Amino acid sequence: MAHVTAAERRPQLIAAAIELMAREGVAAGSTRAIAAELGVAQATVHYTFGTKADLYRAVLESLSAELIDGAQRGVAAANGLEEALRATADAFWADLGDRPELHLVWFELVAFSLRTPELRDVVERHYRYMTRIATDALTETGSRTGRGYAVPAEELADFLVTGLDGVCMGYLLRGETEPSPQTRRILDQVVRATLALADARPAPAG
Template sequence: MPHVTAAERRPQLIAAAIELMAREGVAAGSTRAIAAELGVAQATVHYTFGTKADLYRAVMESLTEELMAGVRRAAEGATSLEEALRATADAVLDDLASRPDLNTLWLELVAFSLRTPELRTVVARYHEEIADIAAGALAEIAERTGREYAVPPAELARFMACGLDGLCMQQVLQGVPLPGEETRRGLDLLVKATAALAYGPEN
């Protein structure tokens, strides 16, 4: 049997862990079960990642990569603040609708991380990266349109992100595959509220 390097094995184990935990929940994600999912020895998991927390960290980072890329693409082509906010929000909800099991797994891992300090840093970094991307896009739009904001772009980004987190949680709790009318109305209100906050009373 050909030798598989740790670098080659790493994405395979991450994929196996995601498939297992998305199907059976985070509690089922032992290193023994993940190894069995891929058909390798348990020692292979420990050799590749060192600790179970390291593996879970890699899983969390992998789950956010696609969403982060979608948010970046959505913000790049916007020509107005409202367009950027709408595109970003749609990217987040589209990701939730297209990968419901993986987003549920992400929420499970977030809850799990509350008692695992080394994983809390992953969650914090994810939120910081989302906020940084949004703040950068908002600053670029202000420069292109020549309209200054009444509050700093970073504060606008945090406001929008918190609202999106709430809408996504609502969607998960409703257990429906696509955003319903209530979620869409909430999204419209969030976009309008963020734009009003950005430009102040005169908007």
């Protein structure tokens, strides 16, 4: 049997973990079960990732990579903030339609990790990572187009990421098999609200 390197085994194990979690839930995603899903020894999982936290971090990164790539391509080609935000919304919309079951895995993984002390840091770091990517995109767009924001880019990014999470949660709670016109309208409202926050000015005193 040909030897499989850790670099080659890594994406196979991530895919196996995601498939198992999508089918049976995140709580079923033990290293033993993931190893069995791929048909390898449990030691292979630990050799490839080191710890369960490292594996879960890799799963989170894999779940978000396609969405991030799509959004970044759209933002890079945008001529202004509104166009950049709409490109982000379009990438999110496409991802929601293409991989609906994986968005449930995402939320389940976050909730499970927040209740598991050794995994909590995984989701906290990943949320900061997602917000930093959005912050960098907003900062670059503002610099490239000469546009300032009424609030710090970090706050604007946090607002946007939280809004997208809310759209996804509503989609899942409504039990949609594919994104509905209502979901699209709510997504567009998140874009408009983010634009309004970017232009917000303090209310007059008194």
